[in-house]
Structures are given as structure tokens and as C-alpha cells.
Amino acid sequence: MSHAQHPVEILRFNTCGSVDDGKSTLIGRLLYDSKSLMEDQIEALERSADITGGGRINLANLTDGLRAEREQGITIDVAYRYFATPKRKFIVADTPGHVQYTRNMVTGASTANLSIVLADARQGVIEQTRRHIYIGALLGIPHLVIAVNKMDLVNWDKERFLEIRDEIEDFLPKLDVFRDVKFMPISALEGDNVVFASKNTPWFEGPTLLAHLETVHIASDWNLDAFRFPVQWVNRPNRPNDVNFHDFRGLSGQIAGGIVQKNQEVVVLPLGIKTTIKDIWTCDGSLTEAFCPQSVTICLAHDIDVSRGDMIVGARNLPGYSANLRAQVCWMQTRPLQANKKYLLKQTTQTVQAAVTSLESRINFDSFEPEPAPPQLGINDIGIIHLRTAKPIVFDGYKTNRLTGSFILIESGTNATAGAGMLLPPLEPAKPEYSDFAI
Amino acid sequence: MSSYHLDHLQLLETEGIHIMREVAAEFERPALLFSGGKDSICLLRLAEKAFRPSEIPLPLLNVDTGHHFPELNEFRDRRAKELGAKLIVRTVEEAVAKGIAVPVPGEISRNRLQIPTLLAAIEEFQFDGLIGGARRDEEKARAKERFFSFRDSFGQWDPKNQRPEIWNLYNARINPGEQMRVFPLSNWTEMDIWEYIGKEKLEVPAIYFSHKRRCVRRHGQWLPVTDLLPPRPNEEVAELVVRVRTIGDIISTGMIESPANSVDDIIAEIAAARVTERGSRADDKSSEAAMEDRKKAGYF
Numbered sequence: 001m002s003h004a005q006h007p008v009e010i011l012r013f014n015t016c017g018s019v020d021d022g023k024s025t026l027i028g029r030l031l032y033d034s035k036s037l038m039e040d041q042i043e044a045l046e047r048s049a050d051i052t053g054g055g056r057i058n059l060a061n062l063t064d065g066l067r068a069e070r071e072q073g074i075t076i077d078v079a080y081r082y083f084a085t086p087k088r089k090f091i092v093a094d095t096p097g098h099v100q101y102t103r104n105m106v107t108g109a110s111t112a113n114l115s116i117v118l119a120d121a122r123q124g125v126i127e128q129t130r131r132h133i134y135i136g137a138l139l140g141i142p143h144l145v146i147a148v149n150k151m152d153l154v155n156w157d158k159e160r161f162l163e164i165r166d167e168i169e170d171f172l173p174k175l176d177v178f179r180d181v182k183f184m185p186i187s188a189l190e191g192d193n194v195v196f197a198s199k200n201t202p203w204f205e206g207p208t209l210l211a212h213l214e215t216v217h218i219a220s221d222w223n224l225d226a227f228r229f230p231v232q233w234v235n236r237p238n239r240p241n242d243v244n245f246h247d248f249r250g251l252s253g254q255i256a257g258g259i260v261q262k263n264q265e266v267v268v269l270p271l272g273i274k275t276t277i278k279d280i281w282t283c284d285g286s287l288t289e290a291f292c293p294q295s296v297t298i299c300l301a302h303d304i305d306v307s308r309g310d311m312i313v314g315a316r317n318l319p320g321y322s323a324n325l326r327a328q329v330c331w332m333q334t335r336p337l338q339a340n341k342k343y344l345l346k347q348t349t350q351t352v353q354a355a356v357t358s359l360e361s362r363i364n365f366d367s368f369e370p371e372p373a374p375p376q377l378g379i380n381d382i383g384i385i386h387l388r389t390a391k392p393i394v395f396d397g398y399k400t401n402r403l404t405g406s407f408i409l410i411e412s413g414t415n416a417t418a419g420a421g422m423l424l425p426p427l428e429p430a431k432p433e434y435s436d437f438a439i
Numbered sequence: 440m441s442s443y444h445l446d447h448l449q450l451l452e453t454e455g456i457h458i459m460r461e462v463a464a465e466f467e468r469p470a471l472l473f474s475g476g477k478d479s480i481c482l483l484r485l486a487e488k489a490f491r492p493s494e495i496p497l498p499l500l501n502v503d504t505g506h507h508f509p510e511l512n513e514f515r516d517r518r519a520k521e522l523g524a525k526l527i528v529r530t531v532e533e534a535v536a537k538g539i540a541v542p543v544p545g546e547i548s549r550n551r552l553q554i555p556t557l558l559a560a561i562e563e564f565q566f567d568g569l570i571g572g573a574r575r576d577e578e579k580a581r582a583k584e585r586f587f588s589f590r591d592s593f594g595q596w597d598p599k600n601q602r603p604e605i606w607n608l609y610n611a612r613i614n615p616g617e618q619m620r621v622f623p624l625s626n627w628t629e630m631d632i633w634e635y636i637g638k639e640k641l642e643v644p645a646i647y648f649s650h651k652r653r654c655v656r657r658h659g660q661w662l663p664v665t666d667l668l669p670p671r672p673n674e675e676v677a678e679l680v681v682r683v684r685t686i687g688d689i690i691s692t693g694m695i696e697s698p699a700n701s702v703d704d705i706i707a708e709i710a711a712a713r714v715t716e717r718g719s720r721a722d723d724k725s726s727e728a729a730m731e732d733r734k735k736a737g738y739f
Contacts, residue, residue, distance in 0.1 A: 038713055080576075237493040
């Protein structure tokens with residue numbers, strides 16, 4: 001195959017930091033120095049350098065794609081970039097640092113393997129830095145890079161770098177989730193330690209940022225432990241004269257956890273009916289085994305009335321099933337979240353009514369300690385809340401499974417996505433009344 | 440590496456299938472934009488993978504500017520027929536005749552006129568969710584767009600007020616009159632598209648491959664000589680071995696000189712390319728914010 005030499009592993013990462021920490025410049029530098037830019041992009045940069053940049057190429061213009069962003073020199077929304085080196089393919093989410101745009105950080109980071117948090121060497125650790133590290137931990141991103149940027153403006157002072165590192169290392173144990181954390185002294189503007197090792201940091205053993213991105217071990221983010229299959233779409237062809245398909249009743253969806261095999265025993269929730277997998281159908285032929293996150297169409301041994309929002313799970317390791325939920329919530333809307341408010345809750349493939357029953361706590365970003373019983377969660381606040389749904393939902397704790405443990409809250413009327421929720425583990429697993437299916 | 444591992448094309452594919460099914464499940468009257476171009480060919484393949492053995496539960500829609508490459512329209516019609524899909528075509532010409540689209544005096548390009556034509560088609564069929572083949576790596580404004588891109592009742596995109604999009608939980612809720620544009624190929628690059636076309640052995644219109652064509656040099660590009668675009672006196676005209684890398688209207692699509700006549704050749708050519716795909720599209724070059732402005736007005 002002619003494309004056998006192309007990279008096959010994708011690393012998704014996001015960059016975050018405060019305004020003017022140089023996030024867009026850093027991505028621009030990565031693209032520029034890794035030769036991922038094309039001539040017309042470089043030409044466009046040079047054109048805008050003459051107009052707005054006083055002649056100097058502004059690498060941030062590569063990602064700041066909206067007119068207002070270029071005019072104000074800020075990043076408004078998550079920008080996605082794609083580049084590849086001989087070792088890997090990269091999907092980059094450049095997430096804005098303004099305090100009012102924290103919701104975009106959550107958007108950019110929710111699917112990332114790795115998060116780069118920038119800190120300005122002159123300013124050190126500020127609330128934004130702490131907040132971004134906290135959100136990365138909350139979302140369960142396994143790998144973290146702290147890039148101490150603008151080291152050229154503090155004369156490449158090793159002591160300053162260590163000071164910042166120590167301050168962050170002091171509070172990392174409280175978060176206790178990152179699999180690895182790297183600190184790097186860089187200058188995105190000048191390029192030091194981004195793609196090429198810097199002559200200014202003999203005291204830093206490396207690696208450079210790109211070398212780290214190319215080699216960091218991204219063990220599968222996908223949960224392969226317990227089988228979870230939220231039914232997305234009932235696949236019932238109308239082909240009465242086709243012997244192969246006249247009684248085909250498939251359940252289409254994306255496997256959200258674990259592995260499934262033909263003839264395996266499964267439970268359909270919330271019905272609580274046990275049956276077996278008759279076929280794992282795909283457009284390219286049937287499979288004997290499928291795993292998360294493959295999209296497949298499952299046929300069950302029995303004709304059970306299953307619809308979108310139901311979940312097919314393995315007979316062991318049952319998920320939780322409850323209408324009373326406890327979750328960490330990141331609030332993303334100016335209208336605050338308060339007790340007794342009602343929202344639509346979308347989790348896996350179902351959307352149900354939900355009422356906020358109480359607010360348990362809100363995180364204080366100076367101490368990382370929860371403040372008990374806040375009156376409300378405002379925009380960008382993170383806290384633990386209790387919810388009651390109109391009907392019970394099937395779920396896992398977010399730490400066990402990101403896909404079955406997450407939800408969004410939607411405001412009726414505006415249909416705005418108001419909050420992102422991460423469910424805390426169920427108090428007990430679902431207890432279906434095992435009505436073994438019999439005809 | 441364990442056997443429970445998806446390579447990059449498999450990952451992009453499963454993400455795309457998931458999005459296709461969300462659209463079918465969440466919208467009442469969805470449609471899929473199909474032009475016959477390489478991106479929408481991949482889109483159609485994802486639709487097959489998402490919905491088979493059922494019929495694809497949404498019609499295909501195309502806005503015909505009247506300036507399409509004839510090869511593209513022929514391919515579009517044939518492919519829709521092969522799949523047994525319903526194809527709806529609405530033309531700029533009709534929209535102009537009905538007064539829905541009003542040309543700027545003297546302007547030859549139909550690019551701007553696509554927008555009211557598309558919006559009128561959406562209104563005619565009451566489409567609420569439209570799947571398009573746009574990719575984020577194509578252009579700076581697209582790089583900021585969500586998978587599920589909300590449009591108000593005028594079809595407008597508000598880049599400063601996009602819905603947060605978290606995990607794979609897409610908020611598809613809209614009020615009557617509003618619409619959603621959905622882009623399952625958001626995370627695909629030009630290289631991914633061709634690798635997928637190669638892997639799936641998908642047929643593409645012949646103009647993507649090397650052929651002989653009379654071209655005229657204009658604005659630093661080789662444009663196809665047609666009745667719509669006759670050479671002006673003193674312009675350089677040549678018969679060249681060319682192909683298209685991206686397809687726009689026949690009057691604004693730069694042809695690139697290329698001997699590539701297989702998918703593998705094209706993959707090798709892209710790997711060595713030094714300009715981006717849209718570098719050959721005159722419609723994007725008119726200003727730094729050309730795409731942003733068109734999107735705000737209702738363009739894909």
C-alpha cells in the first residue's frame with residue numbers, strides 16, 4: 001500500500017492559558033517549525049504582517065480565524081488545527097483563555113488525550129492557570145504539559161522556572177488524576193524548546209514539546225472493561241421481499257465501553273431482559289467481536305421492543321440505574337444554576353427532563369477546596385449538584401466511563417447548552433428483575 | 440499495540456457514523472448536501488455505513504449554480520440513482536427567475552447567489568438538519584465551527600455564540616424555523632479524504648484525475664476555457680495536463696498541472712504539496728474573511 005508509511009495514531013491535544021500567554025503563537029510555532037504550513041498560508045501571514053503587524057509575521061494569525069480576533073488580537077472560539085509529522089497525526093484545539101470563555105476550554109479539552117497549559121514566566125501561576133489545570137483533571141485528561149512561556153522575557157532564569165514548577169507541584173496531589181505531568185521552559189515567539197532544543201536552557205534536559213507530543217504513550221482512552229451499548233437508532237429495513245432482510249431488526253449505535261462477542265449474554269436496560277447477541281452487523285460484513293468506540297448494528301436473539309435511549313450491557317458489571325443523580329457540573333451560561341430549576345439532560349442517546357434538587361458545593365480555585373451549599377453556580381463555576389430526572393437513567397461514574405458518565409444540561413426555550421456534567425459513581429448497580437426471556 | 444485498536448481512518452469513520460445516526464434520530468426532516476465532490480462522496484459512504492441495511496433515511500440536496508462542471512453533475516445524478524437515494528436539485532437560475540436570488544449587475548460569479556437558493560430550498564422542504572461535507576482544515580473560519588452548527592431563522596452563523604460541544608453529546612435542539620448544519624467530516628484532512636477513498640475504493644469524478652484541458656492564465660491561476668470563460672485578448676492560453684484538487688464553479692476553479700491519474704498518485708502528490716487545497720479557489724481569496732462573511736450569511 002502506498003500509504004503504509006503514513007502515521008496511524010492520532011494524538012488530540014488542547015492548549016489553554018490566560019489571555020496573552022501566547023497559545024495561538026505556540027500553535028503557530030509548532031506548525032511553522034514542523035514545516036506543516038503551506039506556501040499560501042505563509043504568504044497570507046506575510047500579507048497580514050504588512051497590514052497589521054508592523055512587518056513582523058504574527059504566528060497567532062494562523063489560528064485566530066475570525067475578523068474580530070485579528071482586530072482585537074484575541075482568540076474568541078475554539079480553533080481546530082490538523083498537522084502530521086512522520087511519527088503521529090495531531091488534532092489541536094486552541095482554547096481561549098478569557099475567563100468568560102471557559103466553556104470553550106471545556107469544549108476543546110473534553111476529547112483531548114493531552115492538555116498544554118501555558119503560564120507566562122513573568123506572571124507565574126494565576127487563577128486561570130489553576131482553573132485550567134483543574135478542568136483538565138476534572139475532565140480526566142491523562143497527560144499534562146505545563147509550558148512556561150516567554151522565558152526570554154525573564155532572561156531564561158532557571159530559578160524562576162523552578163519557582164513556578166514548585167508552586168504547581170504543590171497542588172497537583174490534590175487533583176490526583178494526571179498520569180504524567182511535564183514542565184517545559186519555552187519561548188513560543190522565538191521557538192525555544194518547541195520544535196528545536198534551546199541553547200538558552202542548558203539546565204533543561206528536554207525533551208522539546210514536539211518530541212514529547214510525538215512520543216508520549218497514549219494508552220487507549222477508551223474503556224474496554226464493561227460492555228455498554230446505548231441504542232442510537234433502530235435499524236429496520238423495509239424490504240419485505242428480501243429474504244435476507246425481511247425480518248431484520250437491528251439496533252445501531254456506537255459501543256461506549258467494553259467488548260462484545262457474538263452469542264454473548266447481554267442485558268437490555270432498563271427493561272432488565274436477558275438475551276444474547278445474534279449478530280454484530282456492519283456494512284462491511286458481520287463481526288464476531290466488536291469493541292469501543294466502534295459503530296455497529298446489533299441484532300438480538302429475541303424480538304424485544306428496544307428503542308433509542310435504551311442500553312445493552314454485559315451481564316456482569318452492571319451500570320447504575322437511578323433518577324437521583326449526583327454530579328460535578330461545569331456551568332457555562334450567564335443565567336445561574338439554582339435549586340429547583342429544570343433542564344433537559346442529554347446523556348448517551350437519551351434526553352430527559354431533570355430538576356436540580358440541591359447544590360452541594362462549589363470549588364474555590366484558590367484553595368481547590370469545596371465551599372459547601374452555595375446559593376447558585378454562576379458562569380464558569382464548578383461544583384457538585386444533585387438532580388432528579390423524570391425517569392431513571394442508566395449510567396456509570398465518569399471516572400469509570402467518560403461516555404456513559406457524562407451529560408449536558410440544555411435550557412428549554414433557548415436550547416442553549418448550559419452545563420457539562422460528570423456523574424459520580426452510582427451508589428449501587430442496577431437490579432433488573434431478571435425476566436429471562438422466554439417465548 | 441493491542442488488537443482492540445482503531446487506526447486514524449477507523450476512528451474518523453466511527454465518529455462520522457455516530458454523527459450521521461444522531462442526525463437521523465434527532466431531526467424530523469434532515470437532508471444531506473451532495474455535490475458529487477470528493478468530500479460529499481465520503482459523506483455518502485458514511486451514510487451507507489450508518490444506515491444499511493435500511494435505505495438512507497434522508498434525501499440528497501444539491502444547489503446547482505449553473506456553472507458546475509458537467510462531469511460533476513453527471514456523476515451526482517448517477518451516484519444518487521445507484522444508491523436508490525432521493526436527489527433534490529435546486530438551481531440558481533430558477534431562484535433568479537423567481538426573484539429569490541438577485542444578481543449584482545455585472546457580476547458573473549454565481550457564488551453569492553447559491554446562498555438565497557439554498558435557503559429557499561431549506562424553506563421549501565422545511566429541512567431542519569442539513570449534513571454537509573465541510574472540513575475544519577480547509578479554512579480559518581471553518582476551523583472554528585462545531586460539528587452541530589446552529590443557524591438562526593435567517594440561516595446565519597454566529598461565531599461568537601456557538602454552543603459548547605462536549606464529549607460526543609451533540610445538542611441538536613432547535614426551535615421551529617431554525618436549522619442545524621452538521622459536519623461529520625470536521626476532523627478529516629484532505630489526506631484523510633483521499634486515503635479513505637483509496638481504502639473504500641470509492642469512485643470519484645474523472646476531473647480529479649489528470650486529463651488534457653485548454654486553460655487560460657488569470658489571477659495567477661489556470662482556469663478552464665469554456666463558453667462562460669472565454670480568453671480575453673492578450674491572455675495566455677495553453678493546452679495542459681491538469682486535474683482539479685478542489686471543485687468550485689467552473690469559472691473559478693484553478694486547475695493544477697499534474698500527472699496524477701490514480702488515488703495513490705494523488706496521495707503522493709498531496710504529501711509533497713506546498714500549497715493548501717483552497718489555494719486554488721478564487722472565491723476564498725477575495726479577502727481574509729471571505730469564508731466567514733459567507734457563512735454568516737447562510738453559506739455552508
